[in-house]
Amino acid sequence: MAFYPVIMCGGAGTRLWPASRAARPKQFLDLTGGESLFRQTVRRVAPLAGADGHVLIVAGVSHLPALRRQLADLGVPAVLLLEPKARDSGPAMAAAAAWLAARDPDAVAAFVASDHHIPDAEAFRAALAEAGDHARQDRIVTLGVQPTEPSPAYGYIRPAGPGAAPVAAFVEKPDRDTAARWIGEGYLWN
Structure with missing residues (x-):
């Protein structure tokens, strides 16, 4: 069963105003002195996709330029699902699940936020890998x-x-x- 890290990349850019704005929410900002939270998230979860899976990103269409620029800088291929209008996490997760079900019914998905600071990437990947093992036994894992x-x-x-x-x-x-x-x-x- 292929593993698909799904990065939830919404955001209205209101929590850290004036640094973040609608067109540049906090996940695209460098808040930790190195690179944006989004880039950190992609680096953290991309290795989990392996040879059979893909990084899947669900984001608003207004974020497409930032997504393309930051993904190109990283050199990480990803599938982008763009929402014409933000509708919160539930519909974004449903869209990703529908995409996966249509293309790989046996897929295991790990839904992660694009704006979390997780300094121990290796421990996080290990936790997701263990969660993936449980998900492969037809369990929903949180x-x-x-x-x-x-x-x-x-x-x-x-x-x-x-x-x-x-x-x-x-x-x-x-x-x-x-x-x-x-x-x-x-x-x-x-």
Whole structure:
């Protein structure tokens, strides 16, 4: 089964205004002193595609010039699915899944954000490779992040056990006190 890293590359460019704008959202900015978050993401996940898969990028049509420029600089081939209008993550993921189902029904897809800073690329690839092994057993896999502090800004996962375990519950953004309690009970950021 081929592995397809799917990079979700939306964004309205509002969170880091005035540095980011609609035509240049944060994933295309160099925020870490080296290269854009998008380039870092492509470098991080492209090796997972191997010989049989492809890097698949779902983005708004307005981002096409930045995508082409940054991909050309990296020399990484990718399939671009362009949305005429942003509709959030769900429809973008559905479009990628439909594209994959039509071309490779046995594909394993890993959906990743284009604007995350993940300094340990090797550990991230290892986690995705392990998740891919579970997905090949007809499972839907989500990665939880070990919280560093109680945050009402994130949803949480309550795992049913340690390691690669079933999800007992997905819970939406709690207040800070509830988040602190959940962290003590082993919840992860979703």
